[in-house]
Amino acid sequence: MNTNLTLKEWGRTCHAIAKEKGFWDKERNVGEALMLIVTELAEAMEAHRKRDDANFREELADTFIRLFDLCEGLGVDVQSEIIKKSEANKSRPYRHGKVC
Ligand SMILES: [Mg+2]
Incomplete structure (x- = not known):
């Protein structure tokens, strides 16, 4: 796999794999897809709490893969x-104009 990709190319790669695995066989529910991205972040949070750095990094990668x-x-x-x-x-x- 070429690892020196632009963001657009990562999008194409992640989408091609997801299509190949059947995740786009029918129309995607966008709300559900967004919540699955949030779920990956929740998994990253859980890995962080458990101080499981390898899993933390993997869940961040899952987040980007689903988002791309x-x-x-x-x-x-x-x-x-x-x-x-x-x-x-x-x-x-600075701080987008917010005090706290
Ligand atoms: Mg995951």
């Missing part, structure tokens, strides 16, 4: 969106 898959499946160019939002964030005030 969903973005590609929905036609979202996440690389462009990250660039746009990061540029917007640069112009925001």
Whole structure:
């Protein structure tokens, strides 16, 4: 596997694997897909609590894999969106203007 991919290429790769494994055989429920991403973060939290660093890193990877898959499946160019939002964030005030 080529490990030197752009975010767009990771999207295509993760989505191709998910399709091959049957996760896109019928229309995806977007809300369910989003909650499955949250579930991966919850698994990362649990691994963190157990001080299981290998599992923590794996669950973070699961999170990105599911997110890249969903973005590609929905036609979202996440690389462009990250660039746009990061540029917007640069112009925001310190702590985004919040006191606490
Ligand atoms: Mg997982």
